[in-house]
Amino acid sequence: MxxxxxxxxxxxxxxxxxxxxxxxxxxxxxxxxxxxxxxxxxxxxxxxxxxxxxxxxxxxxxxxxxxxxxxxxxxxMRPPLRSYDPNLIQEPAIYRLNEAVMHFGESIKEIINEEFGDGIMSAIDFFCSVDKVKGVDGKDRVVVTFDGKYLPYSEQLSEHMVSRPRQ
Structure with a gap:
């Protein structure tokens, strides 16, 4: 290999x-x-x-x-080249996941902002799982869990920039 x-x-x-x-x-x-x-x-x-x-x-x-x-x-054990094939969106399961995130994304963002403040969910300090459960109607349901660390946006004060020399 x-x-x-x-x-x-x-x-x-x-x-x-x-x-x-x-x-x-x-x-x-x-x-x-x-x-x-x-x-x-x-x-x-x-x-x-x-x-x-x-x-x-x-x-x-x-x-x-x-x-x-x-x-x-x-x-x-080598650091991977994280990538994806843009044609994957044509696969129905991937398309539907993308559709769900796009459809619910704005509401999810609003709730993140209400609960945490101005920030995002990390996709690096992140856990994801897929589980199968029975719904109340007895039919199989897919549960996708995104569990990411909250990352607040920073106010960009020039005095906090370590790349700028102190005057």
């Missing part, structure tokens, strides 16, 4: 190899998550090279997916 580098072909090759290991294991992302203590979305991010495998997690991931090679683990 060649290092990921900047090329999408190399990343694609790595992702295909990692997904093959997952498929051979017969386990779901949620099963691997339960065995590793990670969220199911983070497991998917690791296998898609959208997140970096941390050293402390290696033993649990190796136990969950024993077919991972040393080369695969080493590649997963």
């Amino acid at each position: 060649e290092p990921q580098g900047e090329g999408s072909a190399a990343k694609g090759s790595t992702v295909r190899a990692l997904m093959a290991v997952k498929h051979q294991s017969g386990k779901t992302h949620s099963q691997i998550a339960a065995e590793t203590g990670l969220t199911n979305v983070y497991v998917a991010q690791l296998l898609r090279r959208q997140a970096q495998l941390k050293p402390a997690t290696v033993p649990a991931l190796r136990a969950a997916l024993p077919q991972l090679t040393d080369e695969m683990v080493a590649e997963m």
Whole structure:
């Protein structure tokens, strides 16, 4: 397996190899998550090279997916090239997620501002999971949880800019 580098072909090759290991294991992302203590979305991010495998997690991931090679683990420990294919929006499930965020986004932003102040939710100090629950009508429902750190916007006082020399 060649290092990921900047090329999408190399990343694609790595992702295909990692997904093959997952498929051979017969386990779901949620099963691997339960065995590793990670969220199911983070497991998917690791296998898609959208997140970096941390050293402390290696033993649990190796136990969950024993077919991972040393080369695969080493590649997963490198900082990833986080990216997405803009054509993914054409996939119906991804389109609907985007649609839901766009439809509810303004209201979510208003509530964040009311509850926290002027700021945003971090997508770096962030947890995400997907769960299946039964609705009150007995039908399956999808629960997507976004759990991000609140980041307030800063008032931009020139005296607080460390890049400017003090006068």
